[in-house]
Amino acid sequence: MNLDATAVPDTPHQLREMIARGEWVRPTSGVLDDHQQANLAVVPRAHAYDFLLFCTRNPKSCPLIAVTEPGSPFVDGRNGPIDLRSMLPRYRVWKEGVLVDEPTDLSDYWQDDAVGFLLGCSHTFDAPLRRAGIPVSGAAPAVYRTMLPCREAGGLSGPLVVSMRPVPASKVALAVEVTARYPTGHGAPVHVGDPARLGIADLSTPDFGVLPPMDEDSVPVFWACGVTPQLVLPALGAPYVFSHYPGHMLVLDWRVDEMAARLN
Numbered sequence: 461m462n463l464d465a466t467a468v469p470d471t472p473h474q475l476r477e478m479i480a481r482g483e484w485v486r487p488t489s490g491v492l493d494d495h496q497q498a499n500l501a502v503v504p505r506a507h508a509y510d511f512l513l514f515c516t517r518n519p520k521s522c523p524l525i526a527v528t529e530p531g532s533p534f535v536d537g538r539n540g541p542i543d544l545r546s547m548l549p550r551y552r553v554w555k556e557g558v559l560v561d562e563p564t565d566l567s568d569y570w571q572d573d574a575v576g577f578l579l580g581c582s583h584t585f586d587a588p589l590r591r592a593g594i595p596v597s598g599a600a601p602a603v604y605r606t607m608l609p610c611r612e613a614g615g616l617s618g619p620l621v622v623s624m625r626p627v628p629a630s631k632v633a634l635a636v637e638v639t640a641r642y643p644t645g646h647g648a649p650v651h652v653g654d655p656a657r658l659g660i661a662d663l664s665t666p667d668f669g670v671l672p673p674m675d676e677d678s679v680p681v682f683w684a685c686g687v688t689p690q691l692v693l694p695a696l697g698a699p700y701v702f703s704h705y706p707g708h709m710l711v712l713d714w715r716v717d718e719m720a721a722r723l724n
């Protein structure tokens with residue numbers, strides 16, 4: 461099968477089933493618009509409270525959607541349990557702070573004390589931006605490490621990571637207004653304009669992803685990004701840490717407005 465030519469399924473459930481069968485290994489940006497997408501972070505139970513505290517102190521970077529029971533790889537879906545080990549297209553695995561693998565399935569790595577965290581993702585507000593007349597690339601956004609520190613919690617600390625989307629100058633205020641409605645998409649931007657103010661020396665060399673086309677009228681707009689834990693958690697030196705691979709998210713059954721209602 462030519463995976464790059466695989467048709468987009470009609471529902472998140474169908475997409476997750478395709479992913480679990482190994483039939484979809486692509487990024488999820490632009491897929492099933494308006495459905496909530498989620499970042500993944502998995503830590504040993506001994507570190508779960510500290511990471512939960514980190515999320516509550518850094519809600520722009522880590523908008524919390526769900527937390528699993530220790531050892532359980534499942535969260536609830538509309539059509540039954542969602543298996544966090546196999547229903548994201550690609551993962552990252554650290555052992556004692558060292559990145560050791562980027563598999564398409566976590567089953568061989570999952571541990572009896574593993575606690576999974578689902579965090580909101582900015583892919584969630586791409587469709588509302590497009591409906592507002594703000595062009596959004598179908599590719600995953602460019603992602604950068606900044607010099608801004610997150611708020612420390614339980615010994616966890618590290619830099620804020622941001623995603624960047626170019627926005628026409630005349631529509632920056634509208635982009636801020638639209639995305640502020642979606643806290644599970646990281647909400648309003650954390651910065652507009654000069655990337656040097658974030659410590660980003662060169663927009664053309666993101667840490668993850670590819671710089672989208674920018675014309676002379678475009679302004680770089682930066683949102684907090686769920687890749688932040690991937691720079692924070694490995695520093696724990698924990699026996700293991702798992703995450704999604706950047707751009708390869710869990711697509712949930714609920715649309716973003718439904719998700720907001722579920723969390724309130």
